[in-house]
Amino acid sequence: MPAIYKSLFDHMVSSILLFDQQLCVCHNNPAAEQLLKLSTKRMKGSHLNAILHHISSSSQLFSQVFETDQGFTDNLATIICLDLRSITVDLSVSPIQIDQQHFLLVEIRQVDQQQRISEEIQQLTQQQLAKDLVKGLAHEIKNPLGGLRGAAQLLHRQLDDESKEYTQMIMEQADRLNNLVERLLGPNSFHQHQATNIHEVLEKIIQLISIELPNSVRLERDYDPSIPDISIDEDQIQQALLNIIQNAIQALNGTGDIKVVTRVANQVTINGYRHRLAIEIKIIDNGPGIPAQLHNTLFYPMVTGRAQGTGLGLSIAQTLIGQHQGRIDFKSRAGFTEFTVLLPVTKES
Numbered sequence: 001m002p003a004i005y006k007s008l009f010d011h012m013v014s015s016i017l018l019f020d021q022q023l024c025v026c027h028n029n030p031a032a033e034q035l036l037k038l039s040t041k042r043m044k045g046s047h048l049n050a051i052l053h054h055i056s057s058s059s060q061l062f063s064q065v066f067e068t069d070q071g072f073t074d075n076l077a078t079i080i081c082l083d084l085r086s087i088t089v090d091l092s093v094s095p096i097q098i099d100q101q102h103f104l105l106v107e108i109r110q111v112d113q114q115q116r117i118s119e120e121i122q123q124l125t126q127q128q129l130a131k132d133l134v135k136g137l138a139h140e141i142k143n144p145l146g147g148l149r150g151a152a153q154l155l156h157r158q159l160d161d162e163s164k165e166y167t168q169m170i171m172e173q174a175d176r177l178n179n180l181v182e183r184l185l186g187p188n189s190f191h192q193h194q195a196t197n198i199h200e201v202l203e204k205i206i207q208l209i210s211i212e213l214p215n216s217v218r219l220e221r222d223y224d225p226s227i228p229d230i231s232i233d234e235d236q237i238q239q240a241l242l243n244i245i246q247n248a249i250q251a252l253n254g255t256g257d258i259k260v261v262t263r264v265a266n267q268v269t270i271n272g273y274r275h276r277l278a279i280e281i282k283i284i285d286n287g288p289g290i291p292a293q294l295h296n297t298l299f300y301p302m303v304t305g306r307a308q309g310t311g312l313g314l315s316i317a318q319t320l321i322g323q324h325q326g327r328i329d330f331k332s333r334a335g336f337t338e339f340t341v342l343l344p345v346t347k348e349s
Helices: 003-010 030-036 058-066 114-159 164-185 200-208 234-252 292-297 313-322
Strands: 015-019 027-029 072-079 086-099 101-110 194-195 217-224 230-232 256-270 272-284 327-333 336-342
Touching: 015 030, 015 256, 027 230, 030 101, 058 086, 114 164, 164 234, 194 234, 200 217, 200 234, 200 256, 200 272, 230 234, 234 256, 234 272, 234 336, 256 327, 256 336, 313 327
Parallel strands: 217 256
Antiparallel strands: 015 027, 015 101, 072 086, 086 101, 194 230, 256 272, 272 336, 327 336
16 A cells, blocks of 8 residues: 555544455554554454444445445444444445555544433433323322222232232332332422442342243343442332333343343443443343334333333333433344443442
């Protein structure tokens, strides 16, 4: 490659990859090394599919550029690196001729930060809509919930000790939901926060869902035991996480894997505020994925991808997590959906 081209590419801020007609890397600049966390030695001569775990633009599109001599751009594309980092980028692919040889010039500009700001603004709007709907919904479910609790209590008195475990669970969950409804109807500042181990909350949820969990659905835990206790309203966080996990179960349609992961996150920005420490809870499933047309409105009330769905679970979850100054993010493609709940660890924790 002529030195003038190499110098030009190497001094560009955006990541540059030069591919031959077999879609193998001929050159990359230092910015590409930094973005992909791969050395020039590792990339040179490697096929496009060997340096990326996944890219939302198919390799066929890259090959077509040689055939048509027409480049393309893909804004807000997703690439997943070999270390499984997911990055949002603006992708520009152009045909280029150097010394009578044809190449593809691929320019990658990372836009995660701009995308994050846009998503947070959208989430704040969604949260306000969800709050209004949740308060209306709380009024509607309060009376039937009292009847359910009363019926379970009457049945509890008539059952033998061995069967009372189930009615006891019904009454406990009815009481929890009633307390939740009362708080949803009250002012947003009214919380019952106390230091809580997030793993205890998750185990209560798993115990609850295990009663109806199909045998062909496998649930795996990957907990970080170093996570500190956090000051939360346990009932609210339990409801939010329960809604997300139930969505994952329903998405699997009877068979598949769910993984619940907890980690500590450092120096996290949530809704414009920087937090030194946060708890990260991931719910991952290998279902069909969330339809692309729902990605921008997924947390809106009444938005659902299922025929029998109400579209309330995620909007309620977002409201409850938002009341803890937290955030819910998601990534989804065919065979992989990941919801991430971030809860800041405050001084009270």
